[in-house]
Amino acid sequence: MMDYKLGTGEFEDWIVSETAFSTDYLGKCEAILSLGNGYMGMRSATEEPYIKEQRNLFVNGTFNKAHPNEVTELPNLADVTRIDIRVDGERFSLEFGETANYVRQLNLKTAELSRSFDWTSPKGKKLRFHFKRFVSLANLHLMATKMQVESLTHPVDFSFDSGINAQMNNSGAQHFLEGERRVFDKQLIQLVQTTNESNVDVVINTTHNVKVNGEETMAAPDMDMARRKVWLSYAFTLQPNDRLEVEKVTTVHTSRDLNALEAEYDLQQLRESSLGDLKLHALQGYDSLFQTHKQTWQQNVWDVYKLEIDSDNAFDQLGLRFALYHLTLMTPAHDARMGIGAKGLSGEGYKGHSFWDTEVFILPFFIYSNPAVAKSLLTYRYLGLAGARAKAIENGYSGAMYPWEMAWPTDGEVTPKWGDIDIVTGEQSRIWSGAIEQHISADIAFAIYQYNEVTNDQEFLDQYGYEMVFDTAKFWASRLEWNEEKGRYEIINVIGPDEYKEHVNNNAFTNYMAYFNLKLAIRYYDRLAEENPELLEKLAAPLELAAAYPDWQEKADRLFLPEPRAADRVIPQDDTYLQLEEIDLTKYKNQEKVRTIYRDYNSEQINSFQVTKQADGLILLYLLEQTFLHDDPRISKDVKSASFHYYEPKTLHDSSLSLVTHTILASDIGEYDLAYSLFQKSIEIDLGPAMDTSDEGIHAASIGGLWKAAVFGFAGVRLIDGRLRIDPKLPKTWRSMKFTIQWQGSPVSISITPTLLAIKMEDGEAMVFETNNVVHECTGYTEIPIA
Structure with missing residues (x-):
């Protein structure tokens, strides 16, 4: 299932790859392909969910004791990586249909995770998927994801849900109080969670940019909330050779950040400033943000640690x-x-x-x-x-x-x-x-x-x-x-x-x-x-x-x-x-x-x-x-x-x-x-x-x-x-x-x-x-x- 020889050219001996997918062995690649920047670390679970998956997002230093009889630990923050995908109204999963040309790989040089495959649905419709994500080394609070889907053979009804899911725990232990969540202008999502013992505030913001065949879609998504969760739903009909592209940009800030301590801390101010930062990042887009991240890795890591x-x-x-x-x-x-x-x-x-x-x-x-x-x-x-x-x-x-x-x-x-x-x-x-x-x-x-x-x-x-x-x-x-x-x-x-x-x-x-x-x-x-x-x-x-x-x-x-x-x-x-x-x-x-x-x-x-x-x-x-x-x-x-x-x-x-x-x-x-x-x-x-x-x-x-x-x-x-x-x-x-x-x-x-x-x-x-x-x-x- 693992292949370490797929890197070529400038990336020879830089690529860690998974070449076959199995729900029995999710943990290894989630861990070894993980992303991070020292401020936060993200376990590399797939976008679509599986029963034995372990989705983790940690921010260093946010320790909390879930219950008096527990020891303090890093709490598992809200998840922003999951995307619930439906094809012709049916839940998408690699456990169904047929998968070909599957490769998931981590490029160590650029610190980017990618996954691509061709998938034939149980109804015989063929689609091509490509996912990418990174956690920025240039901006410690930033991460971004890109999903590209192309219909290869038939018209297909394609929809997905994506947002912020705070229904997470640490092996069953819940560390956070129910937090405030909101959608601004049907586009910007913000969720606040606060640890239940150490009182650390976490502010997570995310936004999506959706294009079909290179053109931004004007269709407004459906907005939903549930307990500890807020998300948007998008739906499209893709004709053969149509290409859907979704960019998701996310920021994470906490009350334990050094800059929060250096000034007089105010949660409302953190919410407003972090949301403003997200807007600026989203305007840059995935590719521009990634190039800055990639250059930072080269300058701060590979040019230094020779x-x-x-x-x-x-x-x-x-x-x-x-x-x-x-x-x-x-x-x-x-x-x-x-x-x-x-x-x-x-x-x-x-x-x-x-x-x-x-x-x-x-x-x-x-x-x-x-x-x-x-x-x-x-x-x-x-x-x-x-x-x-x-x-x-x-x-x-x-x-x-x-x-x-x-x-x-x-x-x-x-x-x-x-x-x-x-x-x-x-x-x-x-x-x-x-x-x-x-x-x-x-x-x-x-x-x-x-x-x-x-x-x-x-x-x-x-x-x-x-x-x-x-x-x-x-x-x-x-x-x-x-x-x-x-x-x-x-x-x-x-x-x-x-x-x-x-x-x-x-x-x-x-x-x-x-x-x-x-x-x-x-x-x-x-x-x-x-x-x-x-x-x-x-x-x-x-x-x-x-x-x-x-x-x-x-x-x-x-x-x-x-x-x-x-x-x-x-x-x-x-x-x-x-x-x-x-x-x-x-x-x-x-x-x-x-x-x-x-x-x-x-x-x-x-x-x-x-x-x-x-x-x-x-x-x-x-x-x-x-x-x-x-x-x-x-x-x-x-x-x-x-x-x-x-x-x-x-x-x-x-x-x-x-x-x-x-x-x-x-x-x-x-x-x-x-x-x-x-x-x-x-x-x-x-x-x-x-x-x-x-x-x-x-x-x-x-x-x-x-x-x-x-x-x-x-x-x-x-x-x-x-x-x-x-x-x-x-x-x-x-x-x-x-x-x-x-x-x-x-x-x-x-x-x-x-x-x-x-x-x-x-x-x-x-x-x-x-x-x-x-x-x-x-x-x-x-x-x-x-x-």
Whole structure:
């Protein structure tokens, strides 16, 4: 059903296509072909409705709690994509009649969705349909649709209903109060909806321009309203070769928009101004609006995020372009009050909440490619300090204990408490991550460190970063527990990245990352004391740094850090993992669908086996290598290799985050064929042949990880404690790789072949970097042979 080779000419390796339609597999294309601009995201449901469809329109930051016993989530806004079509008075559906030449495709380069097919009705009348739509990157509030219908053989009575449908929900939960709706001049439709708990106003406007054979129709449509719905109905008789063309232009504004906050907000004023904007957009028409949108994509995305792969397998290039496309769609670059959801804006999965996915898997792309966006995403975490501090107090700790799942910055912890079925008891499974998966506080501290080292953005550290690192360190100092018998501090009863191991003690990832967080706070304190004592004094009183600093020193020095086993250099994932029962995992390693182990065992049973959901200790080795701890023998290359070979066979990759980490590490340790195989499997998480992997939305962290796998894995780019290292390891099928990164304020173009590394400083600045253990300096252009 999916075809990735239909692009030709300038669009070769830019097209994601569906070539056969099935109502059994709607979710995949709705998600992977979704449209958006970071402000809003639209799931790509077809115009005509089907029973199993999922129509979603989300605006970032509009979080709401539908009921007191629910957690906050992004509400599903009114739908503007559905068009109810009738042919000779009968409902049009691809489930009836005969369909030929069907193609639905997303052009990644132009960010336009199109669908075309020839359809023969049950009465034998043949029509040709063509649909197009886009969500504008040039104007964040704008989207447009075009429908073209041509009668090929017979006269046909053709009619359709189109408008705004607010009869939407989130898996049954209704987030909006009944809103006012109106039709102006039998043409302009406006609907207002307000969230029932957070009181966010949403104003949606839409209008249609209808032509027959290129001439605007003067016939007035019928106007209708129903509960939470308003629409127009048009009817025509098309003769053979007649062509109907409908353009629908829509705008979306909310009371949470930055421009609404900057002025004194007034709903009536928003209604009037947004309606005026719609009129101006409608005068321009679909084609003109699309050209502006297309140019913005080229200038703001493709001319900036340059990543070219010459591979025997064109799927590699397409997969990386798919990643860059969705990274643009999912990211609220316009507003630092918002983060990235685990499904982006492509589906209801994970309710729009932000996880550690952002800092560890998505943020690196922006740090190296668009530091301004990276800064915005880290500022979102700074704005969440109030919620992090409240969570710490609720749990009896000090400092900032970041939520495992974060929504609006002040919401605090929003992780649901109950999840899927327990296959043994038949009850709901308890979700423990919101309570005891705590490494995210250290992950955020690492992201601050990585951002600062790559960008040299001292202003960010001064305004936000120091405070965040100090307060997360205070949390860890209060979280550690003293083991009198062993004379050390420990971290007990946690979940590490491997969520198949709950309530474990001394998870290596958590302990080492907490240690890093404490050491980073000490380093930053010492730096401020020497370089900016005035700022240190300003921070000292509210953060109680005079008491915190010696506490960090004492506890960091005595925190237990699991040592690699002497026999094989494997780092223990936690206190008990290496002693757990080993079972035959062949069935689950070869599974076609993730998490099938839960159909055989419950969480308690899985907890007792040597089985891992995703990279845990392995990702620790990759992260700490980039820091001032890189020379620690406990995270050396031999530990990385031994641990990889021990844990990879036990890892089911039941999280989409896992494969990209294993790709990078496999490349690091010389397992090049395995690394490439894992990379291709990472692309296939969303783009593969399986038609049910993306039903709840795309996999945002995996998509961010694809860029990491290519640039950090195969190109060998790595931050090593303030210095850039480039050690290429291209797959055998790649003839070349070209990309641009930002390094400490300078754009750096990198070109790699199997035999040559070429570096170009685009602004003429000097850069010191390391390759193959040799330090080089580049001031303009440098070529280095690859051994």
